[in-house]
């Protein structure tokens with residue numbers, strides 16, 4: 061509160077560093093620097109020539125933290141704290157923290173230690189200018205969608221004090237977050253679980269996926285328990301086809317074994333003979349198919365040999381009945 065007849069003027073001097081030049085007109089005045097030191101007193105009505113000035117030191121610090129990992133296209137969150145760690149209240153703090161891969165979708169803001177958010181919530185990228193009392197913090201929690209398909213990305217959170225302040229060495233204008241596509245490897249076998257996630261760096265991340273069981277380090281891609289290709293599924297049976305689908309092996313006969321036709325079922329086309337069932341059979345040269353009830357080529361040959369033998373025996377018997385040797 062100023063007594064009657066007192067006025068205070070301030071002029072910004074654009075030197076390097078810039079400073080504020082105060083002029084005080086008062087019958088009784090005491091000029092006290094923000095540092096707390098008394099600069100001058102005046103007991104008359106003459107203006108106080110204030111030739112001393114103090115640097116307006118600022119110490120704005122930004123910090124960025126990733127909060128989520130998510131597959132392509134899913135929401136992820138990151139937190140950005142903007143703190144005024146200095147001893148003066150500051151306004152006009154420039155602020156932005158946009159994702160490089162696309163705009164944020166929404167944000168929330170909480171004021172800590174006396175700070176007041178410009179708004180509690182918002183859409184898109186949050187932005188300054190911000191006003192912060194000394195030793196206070198604004199905490200933003202920002203939501204964006206992970207890129208789809210996943211690409212590498214960055215978040216540059218930048219909080220900059222007004223240009224007429226002198227930045228303290230402890231100021232942190234820029235806080236960077238880097239994001240990339242990685243797989244989470246929970247069992248430490250070097251292979252991560254699918255799907256790939258968009259994530260900040262972490263010790264449990266790897267660049268190779270495909271782990272069918274990320275709780276068991278003995279299950280890794282390239283084995284029958286976690287196949288990557290059909291050769292991982294070889295069961296040694298030449299009459300089955302080995303298939304790898306989504307990390308799991310299956311084995312199907314190389315010939316389809318259709319069920320016998322239902323005797324009670326009506327034939328929709330009497331002129332068409334019912335399909336003959338087939339089955340897989342092993343042969344010396346691999347695996348083949350034959351129609352059920354019809355001898356395979358191999359068994360037909362054996363039958364022919366057997367019939368030939370029977371004919372030979374009949375002829376021998378006939379000769380004996382004739383008295384011939």
Ligand SMILES: [Ca+2]
Pocket residue numbers: 244245246247248249250251252253271273274
């Ligand atoms: Ca693993």
Ligand SMILES: [Ca+2]
Pocket residue numbers: 247249271272273274275276277278279280
């Ligand atoms: Ca595993």
